[in-house]
Amino acid sequence: MRESQVKRTPSEPLLQRIVKILLDRREASLVILLAIMLVPIVARSPQFLSLDNINRILNDISILSIVAIGEFFVILSNGIDLTVGSIIAFSGMASGMLNEAYPNVPVVLILLLGIGIGAAMGSLNGLLVAYGKIPPIITTLGTMSIYRGMTFVLSKGTWVTAHEMTTTFIGFPRRTFLGISALIWMAVIVIALTYYFSRHTRPGREIYAIGGNATAAKFVGVNEKRTRFMVFVISGTLFGFAGSLWTARYASAVNEMATGFEMQAVAACVLGGVNFAGGAGAIPGVVLGALFLGVLNNALPVVYLSTFYQTLVQGMVVLLALIINTVVDQRKTRKLLAQRRAR
Amino acid sequence: MEGRELAFKNALDAQHAGIVAIHQEASMFLELSVTENIFMGHHLRHPKTKRLDGKGMRERTRELLDQLELSIDGDTLVKNLSVAQRHMVEIAKALSLHAKIVIMDEPTSALTTREVEDLYRIVRQLRAEGRAIIFISHKFEEIFQICDYFTVLRDGQYIGEGFIKDTTTDRIIRMMIGRNIDHMFPKKDPKIGEEILTVENLSQLGAFQDVSFSLHKGEILGFFGLVGAGRSEVMRTIFGIDRRSGGTVRIDGKPFVPKGPHEAMAKGIGFVPEDRQRQGVILSMSIGNNITIVQLDSLCKMGITNAKRELEVTRTYGEKMEIKAAGWHVDADTLSGGNQQKVVLAKWIGTNPRILILDEPTKGIDVATKAAVHEFVSEMASQGIAVMLVSSELPEILGMSDRVVVMHEGDVTAIFEREELQEEAIMRAALGETKEARRA
Numbered sequence: 001m002r003e004s005q006v007k008r009t010p011s012e013p014l015l016q017r018i019v020k021i022l023l024d025r026r027e028a029s030l031v032i033l034l035a036i037m038l039v040p041i042v043a044r045s046p047q048f049l050s051l052d053n054i055n056r057i058l059n060d061i062s063i064l065s066i067v068a069i070g071e072f073f074v075i076l077s078n079g080i081d082l083t084v085g086s087i088i089a090f091s092g093m094a095s096g097m098l099n100e101a102y103p104n105v106p107v108v109l110i111l112l113l114g115i116g117i118g119a120a121m122g123s124l125n126g127l128l129v130a131y132g133k134i135p136p137i138i139t140t141l142g143t144m145s146i147y148r149g150m151t152f153v154l155s156k157g158t159w160v161t162a163h164e165m166t167t168t169f170i171g172f173p174r175r176t177f178l179g180i181s182a183l184i185w186m187a188v189i190v191i192a193l194t195y196y197f198s199r200h201t202r203p204g205r206e207i208y209a210i211g212g213n214a215t216a217a218k219f220v221g222v223n224e225k226r227t228r229f230m231v232f233v234i235s236g237t238l239f240g241f242a243g244s245l246w247t248a249r250y251a252s253a254v255n256e257m258a259t260g261f262e263m264q265a266v267a268a269c270v271l272g273g274v275n276f277a278g279g280a281g282a283i284p285g286v287v288l289g290a291l292f293l294g295v296l297n298n299a300l301p302v303v304y305l306s307t308f309y310q311t312l313v314q315g316m317v318v319l320l321a322l323i324i325n326t327v328v329d330q331r332k333t334r335k336l337l338a339q340r341r342a343r
Numbered sequence: 344m345e346g347r348e349l350a351f352k353n354a355l356d357a358q359h360a361g362i363v364a365i366h367q368e369a370s371m372f373l374e375l376s377v378t379e380n381i382f383m384g385h386h387l388r389h390p391k392t393k394r395l396d397g398k399g400m401r402e403r404t405r406e407l408l409d410q411l412e413l414s415i416d417g418d419t420l421v422k423n424l425s426v427a428q429r430h431m432v433e434i435a436k437a438l439s440l441h442a443k444i445v446i447m448d449e450p451t452s453a454l455t456t457r458e459v460e461d462l463y464r465i466v467r468q469l470r471a472e473g474r475a476i477i478f479i480s481h482k483f484e485e486i487f488q489i490c491d492y493f494t495v496l497r498d499g500q501y502i503g504e505g506f507i508k509d510t511t512t513d514r515i516i517r518m519m520i521g522r523n524i525d526h527m528f529p530k531k532d533p534k535i536g537e538e539i540l541t542v543e544n545l546s547q548l549g550a551f552q553d554v555s556f557s558l559h560k561g562e563i564l565g566f567f568g569l570v571g572a573g574r575s576e577v578m579r580t581i582f583g584i585d586r587r588s589g590g591t592v593r594i595d596g597k598p599f600v601p602k603g604p605h606e607a608m609a610k611g612i613g614f615v616p617e618d619r620q621r622q623g624v625i626l627s628m629s630i631g632n633n634i635t636i637v638q639l640d641s642l643c644k645m646g647i648t649n650a651k652r653e654l655e656v657t658r659t660y661g662e663k664m665e666i667k668a669a670g671w672h673v674d675a676d677t678l679s680g681g682n683q684q685k686v687v688l689a690k691w692i693g694t695n696p697r698i699l700i701l702d703e704p705t706k707g708i709d710v711a712t713k714a715a716v717h718e719f720v721s722e723m724a725s726q727g728i729a730v731m732l733v734s735s736e737l738p739e740i741l742g743m744s745d746r747v748v749v750m751h752e753g754d755v756t757a758i759f760e761r762e763e764l765q766e767e768a769i770m771r772a773a774l775g776e777t778k779e780a781r782r783a
Binding site for chain 2: 200201202203205206208209211212213215216217218219220221222223275278279280
């Protein structure tokens with residue numbers, strides 16, 4: 001092994017080394033952009049970085065992070081899951097209705113119901129994709145309507161409002177432990193577990209393998225069908241969990257809830273450096289992507305941008321971030337090629 | 344060029360200057376017709392209406408194809424052409440561009456002998472018309488048959504040049520490997536043990552039929568044939584990737600019907616596939632993860648990976664294969680082809696295989712790595728591993744094998760013992776000539 005080629009000379013200044021390490025990471029450009037974006041915002045309104053507001057942003061992105069991580073595993077396997085909003089809606093509606101009908105059922109069971117519903121719906125997606133060999137985008141385009149339709153059928157078109165639910169249920173996301181809300185804790189737990197899963201377990205490794213090169217993975221005995229099935233179960237489970245949390249946090253369950261939320265989830269992944277073709281990406285990037293979207297959503301009203309412009313600006317900033325990502329990526333590729341030639 | 348100094352921004356620029364490259368794996372529009380492919384990027388326009396001139400292009404295509412004496416219809420979709428025909432269309436395109444210089448990158452690698460003859464004929468024709476041809480190849484026969492002048496490059500460096508008529512194969516080989524030819528095939532004295540794999544009448548509909556042979560411990564069994572002979576398909580079936588339609592495979596005398604590669608792996612079979620980039624390495628994964636992925640069974644406890652042991656395994660086998668890289672954590676796509684192949688080999692040795700299948704293990708890799716791979720294969724065999732070596736390179740087969748199975752269009756046409764190995768007889772069997780004789 002020629003370690004000499006990797007080791008950098010110790011005389012190199014520390015700052016330069018840090019910059020280099022940052023540039024080596026796909027997520028790096030996002031951190032830099034986030035910092036650049038914060039400058040005018042904080043200049044306009046210094047309270048933006050107050051503990052209160054940071055807490056608000058983190059609460060806002062908790063559900064998005066959980067959902068984006070679910071989407072991450074599917075994209076990592078070179079798939080896509082469009083059922084984000086629909087599973088959230090069905091699970092959220094079911095959670096709200098359960099709470100309304102049986103106020104005594106503990107919150108934990110409501111969450112488990114959401115998780116169970118999500119897992120079941122994700123399994124159906126997974127079965128169709130892995131064993132029915134239907135492309136993920138087609139499969140989830142279909143089930144997305146089916147699940148949303150099921151929500152309407154379940155609720156018979158009505159919704160569950162705040163006063164129909166127990167204060168225990170709708171109050172629990174705001175309950176704090178060590179000064180941090182339960183909602184944020186949920187996200188932290190999901191992030192920690194999935195991070196460990198993706199990096200240190202065999203199934204996690206196999207998802208990377210299938211997404212990177214399904215043929216080569218098959219040639220070394222990775223069970224492609226099982227792995228593809230699994231990613232949809234994971235994503236469905238997380239979406240279902242997010243559905244229960246959504247109803248509790250927003251204290252209502254409506255049929256149209258979380259419509260179009262899949263786009264936010266995909267955006268968080270792509271912003272976080274997840275390769276859309278599969279095989280590359282990591283949980284910290286996804287969380288960073290969600291954080292980026294959260295800061296953006298939170299900041300636009302602060303800088304007195306009219307609501308009419310907010311969506312427009314959001315789209316532009318996301319696109320800009322992606323362009324920077326791509327440029328950094330291409331530079332890295334060129335550097336690698338040059339290195340390879342030099343060897 | 345022609346005394347002027349030129350720097351091309353892109354392929355189109357070069358084309359305008361009269362240089363056209365024909366790539367190793369033809370880059371064509373499969374869903375479009377031959378005519379459309381030929382005129383892609385420089386469509387003919389009607390002189391008056393300025394619209395695309397379909398009729399004119401079709402006529403011109405006809406002329407070009409006639410000029411090359413090809414019986415291809417200009418309206419055929421390219422996806423319905425054979426690889427050889429696609430090459431010819433690319434050449435026709437080069438003609439349509441009035442190319443002064445045609446670059447051919449390993450043009451014969453996917454062609455059958457007869458198709459190669461066609462290609463030679465066209466190359467000679469182009470030369471007679473006064474065009475210059477840069478013919479990139481690693482096959483000596485074709486260099487000596489078709490070229491006038493040669494340049495040797497090794498590892499991106501210029502080594503030498505000269506007139507073909509003034510040189511010999513040995514001299515060029517020495518330039519290519521930078522050492523003497525005797526070391527090219529480090530054949531060790533084989534210690535052939537008991538039979539480990541028995542294949543009887545193995546068949547797969549449409550790919551191969553009634554394939555029978557046996558494999559012994561410590562033996563290198565060569566598989567020779569032309570492209571499309573069904574060798575890779577036999578290997579894939581034994582490894583459990585494809586299903587068989589008939590016949591039996593026995594390992595240690597016990598019937599073996601794998602449901603998938605994992606069962607073959609459990610029996611101690613390793614498989615280095617033909618297409619390194621598509622089937623061998625996972626480019627987006629690190630060298631380490633590529634090497635350990637085949638043995639996660641033993642490296643994981645309850646599905647949890649062990650980073651320390653993984654690094655140990657990676658280092659052990661990566662160093663054994665002398666992989667050159669900036670670190671074990673770097674992605675495989677940063678490696679050269681030869682080093683990627685070493686990663687694939689390191690991966691399989693790590694599993695301590697009893698049977699190792701090598702499908703074109705030296706295809707497309709540089710001469711030095713090739714020599715390293717050959718040495719490694721001999722060493723594996725001397726340790727008692729049974730090796731099946733599929734190769735389309737006759738010298739490799741002759742140099743490495745203890746016995747050779749020759750296939751032609753899905754049939755085993757001959758099995759040669761080492762003493763009987765002779766180029767001509769093998770080639771004849773690969774061309775199916777012995778088969779005809781046997782049938783008659």
